[in-house]
Amino acid sequence: MRSMIVVRLFTFLSLLFGATAAYAAPCLIFVHGKQTDTNTYTNYTSARNYWVNGSNDFIRTATKNFATPYYVVGYNGTRRYNDAQAAGEVAREIVAATNGTADAGGHRCALTYAQGGTFWVVAHSMGGAVMDFILGNNDATDPNFNFGGAPFDTASARISLAITTGGTHRGSQGADAVCGQLNGVCNVIASFIQSCDDATYWLRSGEDVQVKNFANAPAKLVYLTGGFEAIFGSSVCLSGEDDGVVQYASIFACNGSTGSSYDNSNVCRNNAKQETSGFRNLDGAHENHDDERNDSDSDQRRQVPDGIWTCSGAPCAANTTVQSSMTTGRFVSTLY
Amino acid sequence: MKIMNTLLGSALVLAASAATAAEPAIRPLGLDAADLYREQARYPRSSQALRDGVDPILNKRQINKQFMAGPNGEGPMLSIWNSAISYEPGEKVQLFAELVKDTAVKPIDLLRKLEKKSQNLTVTAKLVGETSGLMGEVTYRDNGKGADRRAGDGIYSASFTMPKARAPQAGYAESVAVHVQAQTSQGEFRGALGGFLYSNPGARLTGRYRDEMRDGNMVVSAEVNVIAPGRYHLAATMDSGKGADGAQPMAWAQNAAVLQPGKQWIDLTYYGLIFHDMAAAGPYTMSSITLTSALSIPNAMTSVQRNVYSMPVHEMSAFQARPFNNPLLMDAAQRLEADAQAK
Numbered sequence A: 001m002r003s004m005i006v007v008r009l010f011t012f013l014s015l016l017f018g019a020t021a022a023y024a025a026p027c028l029i030f031v032h033g034k035q036t037d038t039n040t041y042t043n044y045t046s047a048r049n050y051w052v053n054g055s056n057d058f059i060r061t062a063t064k065n066f067a068t069p070y071y072v073v074g075y076n077g078t079r080r081y082n083d084a085q086a087a088g089e090v091a092r093e094i095v096a097a098t099n100g101t102a103d104a105g106g107h108r109c110a111l112t113y114a115q116g117g118t119f120w121v122v123a124h125s126m127g128g129a130v131m132d133f134i135l136g137n138n139d140a141t142d143p144n145f146n147f148g149g150a151p152f153d154t155a156s157a158r159i160s161l162a163i164t165t166g167g168t169h170r171g172s173q174g175a176d177a178v179c180g181q182l183n184g185v186c187n188v189i190a191s192f193i194q195s196c197d198d199a200t201y202w203l204r205s206g207e208d209v210q211v212k213n214f215a216n217a218p219a220k221l222v223y224l225t226g227g228f229e230a231i232f233g234s235s236v237c238l239s240g241e242d243d244g245v246v247q248y249a250s251i252f253a254c255n256g257s258t259g260s261s262y263d264n265s266n267v268c269r270n271n272a273k274q275e276t277s278g279f280r281n282l283d284g285a286h287e288n289h290d291d292e293r294n295d296s297d298s299d300q301r302r303q304v305p306d307g308i309w310t311c312s313g314a315p316c317a318a319n320t321t322v323q324s325s326m327t328t329g330r331f332v333s334t335l336y
Numbered sequence B: 001m002k003i004m005n006t007l008l009g010s011a012l013v014l015a016a017s018a019a020t021a022a023e024p025a026i027r028p029l030g031l032d033a034a035d036l037y038r039e040q041a042r043y044p045r046s047s048q049a050l051r052d053g054v055d056p057i058l059n060k061r062q063i064n065k066q067f068m069a070g071p072n073g074e075g076p077m078l079s080i081w082n083s084a085i086s087y088e089p090g091e092k093v094q095l096f097a098e099l100v101k102d103t104a105v106k107p108i109d110l111l112r113k114l115e116k117k118s119q120n121l122t123v124t125a126k127l128v129g130e131t132s133g134l135m136g137e138v139t140y141r142d143n144g145k146g147a148d149r150r151a152g153d154g155i156y157s158a159s160f161t162m163p164k165a166r167a168p169q170a171g172y173a174e175s176v177a178v179h180v181q182a183q184t185s186q187g188e189f190r191g192a193l194g195g196f197l198y199s200n201p202g203a204r205l206t207g208r209y210r211d212e213m214r215d216g217n218m219v220v221s222a223e224v225n226v227i228a229p230g231r232y233h234l235a236a237t238m239d240s241g242k243g244a245d246g247a248q249p250m251a252w253a254q255n256a257a258v259l260q261p262g263k264q265w266i267d268l269t270y271y272g273l274i275f276h277d278m279a280a281a282g283p284y285t286m287s288s289i290t291l292t293s294a295l296s297i298p299n300a301m302t303s304v305q306r307n308v309y310s311m312p313v314h315e316m317s318a319f320q321a322r323p324f325n326n327p328l329l330m331d332a333a334q335r336l337e338a339d340a341q342a343k
Helices: A003-016 A044-049 A059-063 A085-100 A126-135 A154-159 A173-180 A187-193 A328-334 B002-016 B029-038 B056-060 B109-118 B272-277 B327-341
Strands: A026-031 A070-073 A118-125 A161-165 A224-227 A279-286 A299-303 A307-311 A321-326 B047-049 B065-066 B075-081 B092-100 B120-127 B131-138 B154-160 B171-182 B189-200 B203-214 B217-226 B231-238 B250-261 B262-272 B284-293 B305-311
Touching: A026 A059, A026 A085, A026 A126, A044 A070, A059 A070, A070 A085, A085 A118, A085 A126, A085 A154, A085 A299, A118 A126, A118 B203, A126 A154, A126 A161, A126 A224, A154 B327, A161 B029, A173 A187, A173 B065, A173 B189, A224 A328, A279 A328, A279 B262, A299 A307, A321 A328, B047 B262, B047 B272, B056 B231, B056 B284, B065 B189, B075 B189, B092 B120, B092 B131, B092 B171, B092 B189, B120 B154, B131 B154, B154 B231, B203 B262, B203 B284, B203 B305, B217 B231, B217 B272, B217 B284, B231 B262, B250 B262, B250 B272, B262 B272
Parallel strands: A026 A070, A026 A118, A118 A161, A161 A224, A224 A279
Antiparallel strands: A279 A299, A299 A321, B047 B250, B065 B075, B075 B092, B092 B154, B120 B131, B120 B171, B171 B189, B203 B217, B217 B262, B231 B250, B231 B284, B284 B305
16 A cells, blocks of 8 residues: 555656656446447447547547547447447447457457446437346346346446546437427428437436436446537427437436536536436537537537536536637547 | 546646636546545445436336427427336237427427317337237227226327237347327327337346345345246345435346246345445335346336335344445546546
8 A cells, every 4th residue: 555655646747847748548338329221230340430520520639649549339220229239339339348248340449348448428319218128237236237238347447437528317308309290390400310210219307218217327427418509490499408319317327307408607517417326517619519529610618507617626617618729539548 | 536637637637727717618527536436445336326316227117208209300399208128918908199299398288278179199109029929909098988998088099918929938028119100180190110129028026025134135036937048137226314314225126047947035135334425314215126037128127016025123233334446436536537647
């Protein structure tokens, strides 16, 4: 213990006196969102391109121009989040990544779990609900432990933490509109979600499909960020701030009503989440749902209540503009 | 350890923002997580202290109001909700709907007055099972009769008795979507989609409980009567303190087991250190408990039972004070801290 303290003190002093602050990089594991076909499950290029828009590449930015090792997961994004080809596949791929297996594009983590590696999951959109289900069912006492024989326990044990961007933790009002098939619903969001397939049905904001009802608090921390840039048309269908597809109440995993109206100044704090522990606010970005995962809009970032940003050593006030131009990809790269 | 992480984190923040001292900075995420993991590691995952005084079981059963704007985002929005998350065969579902200006504000008084005057807002719903199809249709009323609590308050209500003939197999549940359609007196439509679970639990709590001290932990056992073989999950929150005003949620525990038909006991272990950390001298009450059939997804839920059992007060010395040191979390914390130390 004494030697550990000496090492830590040395580290502290060297940093204080000007040494460059640097972290051993974790391996980043990317989990995409909902799909309208099975391409990301069957074709690596589709899974990889989920994070790309033209010359903009979220993974390139988040990994500091590929200096940080990474692994790209591809699962069946048309299935419900708890499906064997969704959560089951993601868990299996996380285990594979932590064993040093390469993804289908040949990218692998530099260190395996056995070699002392650390692994951060970066999940977008439906990937948030998928991770909630995995991390909330990792223990033999959890309600849906290793559901369907998937290795939720091993995957959860090996993940250090998860970051979700635009996560559908409480579903999406857009999914309600698409699956409603009713007169008088807010229809302009439908084109952004397209069809009410199994994945969409299980991303509604109704209680019958909420991941919180089928999982416990996440075994590892889930850090929350998401966009507040409206998409012309669709955002009028969503309560409070939103990224054009998912409302803040869901992005920030708030307890209570899925349609509560939140913004950067009042979104639920860390003690008012869908679970009593395990979810932590990061910040809000002036990005829409696509920008959050394709690095194409370098824009403002705002502090949210209990957010990660500090101003002069203290937490910045909620809604403070903490960056004038930073994508979520770049933001992720600053977190390690 | 936490102090060292704080110092280390501060140093990293300082170093990262040295060039622009006034610029907002970020505390390294890994150290933030490591601190929390070391705190959480004090208890096993199956038994947690409730430091914020929030009951996790009741937290998940909060009423969920859903909102849907009109075409092109037009107001007012249609808000809908249910009286519960899950219903059993023969149980009465209570459904509610109202028009609201925005989710952040109360319903528009003017709108309510208009609707009250016209008395002809029409609200109907179709209840559709995910696999079994249409279960029934209901008409909502705002007349203060039946399911409706107060006439003319703008909240339209309906009830529907879950048909036993359509019940899922014992131990299973079905998602039921509630397609709500409202039409104003001006002929304007609003629609919204809600939902609940139609659960047919495969086991039930019998109401018999017992407790004992085991290895410095309080173990409360609940008897269950199993009808359908399969996996069952039990969770319960314990309050500490006297009286309705003084009692506070202080600990939560869960367990799961594969059970065969018949009466059996499930243990819930409340970790001894929690009683020390929460300075919970008792008396202790099992304030909420719920049994879930986890044979498939969706799970079949039972309603939450309240204040079902009181436990005797024990001397604090009877509770063990050793941290559990959850290896999953300790390992994660060590790895994250090692990353932070590396150059």
